Amino acid sequence: DSGVTQTPKHLITATGQRVTLRCSPRSGDLSVYWYQQSLDQGLQFLIQYYNGEERAKGNILERFSAQQFPDLHSELNLSSLELGDSALYFCASSVGDRPSEKLFFGSGTQLSVL
Amino acid sequence: AQSVTQPDIHITVSEGASLELRCNYSYGATPYLFWYVQSPGQGLQLLLKYFSGDTLVQGIKGFEAEFKRSQSSFNLRKPSVHWSDAAEYFCAVVHPMEYGNKLVFGAGTILRVKS
Numbered sequence: 001d002s003g004v005t006q007t008p009k010h011l012i013t014a015t016g017q018r019v020t021l022r023c024s025p026r027s028g029d030l031s032v033y034w035y036q037q038s039l040d041q042g043l044q045f046l047i048q049y050y051n052g053e054e055r056a057k058g059n060i061l062e063r064f065s066a067q068q069f070p071d072l073h074s075e076l077n078l079s080s081l082e083l084g085d086s087a088l089y090f091c092a093s094s095v096g097d098r099p100s101e102k103l104f105f106g107s108g109t110q111l112s113v114l
Numbered sequence: 115a116q117s118v119t120q121p122d123i124h125i126t127v128s129e130g131a132s133l134e135l136r137c138n139y140s141y142g143a144t145p146y147l148f149w150y151v152q153s154p155g156q157g158l159q160l161l162l163k164y165f166s167g168d169t170l171v172q173g174i175k176g177f178e179a180e181f182k183r184s185q186s187s188f189n190l191r192k193p194s195v196h197w198s199d200a201a202e203y204f205c206a207v208v209h210p211m212e213y214g215n216k217l218v219f220g221a222g223t224i225l226r227v228k229s
Contacts, residue, residue, distance in 0.1 A: 002157055002159070004157070031215070033215070033217075042219060042220075042221045042222065043204065043219035043222075045216050045217060045218070048214050048215060048216070050214075055213070055214040055215075056212075056213060056214025056215060056216050058216055090157055090158070092157070092158075094215070097214060097215060098215065099146050099208040099209060099210050099211075099212055099214075099215050100146055100163075100165060100210070101215055102160050102163070103158075103160065103215075103217070104157075105150075105157030105158040105159070106157050107155065107156055107157045108157060
């Protein structure tokens with residue numbers, strides 16, 4: 001158990017809908033990361049937050065947004081969903097925000113867009 | 115742009131045999147290098163990492179990796195594979211001077227272990 005909690009584990013929705021994925025980092029970790037894993041794109045970095053502030057951004061679509069709350073949990077919002085958004089979405093956390101940090105991954109949220 | 119290549123999509127080894135998983139990177143400078151493992155239905159777990167110094171690094175579960183600057187490689191090895199090592203392995207890099215922590219992952223290598 002990594003200590004990172006993601007909910008829900010599975011999500012099935014329709015095209016055009018909006019969903020929210022939730023992540024609780026390990027106790028004491030200030031950084032939260034979101035990754036997307038799909039068969040065609042592999043593991044893609046989406047976004048990083050550190051202590052409530054956006055720290056780094058990857059190839060995150062404009063239809064996607066995230067935030068980190070004062071209690072350090074994070075939410076990833078996906079809107080106007082398309083079939084191609086079907087993927088496994090991972091959250092990870094680390095103590096700090098440096099490139100040398102060890103990331104602890106949650107077990108992911110499997111999103112299926114029908 | 116930086117990239118990570120894992121040339122083997124699948125590898126099958128017999129239990130007790132040695133293992134080497136290949137990883138090559140393309141980067142302007144020597145990045146920080148990582149190996150992560152993903153077991154079915156699980157998140158990724160860090161096996162080992164290399165920042166500088168001794169080019170042979172030891173990790174958890176009996177894994178080691180060797181950094182070779184001349185070949186831009188960071189191959190993962192294990193002298194004797196156990197059935198529980200069956201999983202997907204990801205090599206990853208990050209620029210040491212980059213703001214934030216944007217890990218770039220390779221496509222992964224699926225390891226099958228036959229008894």
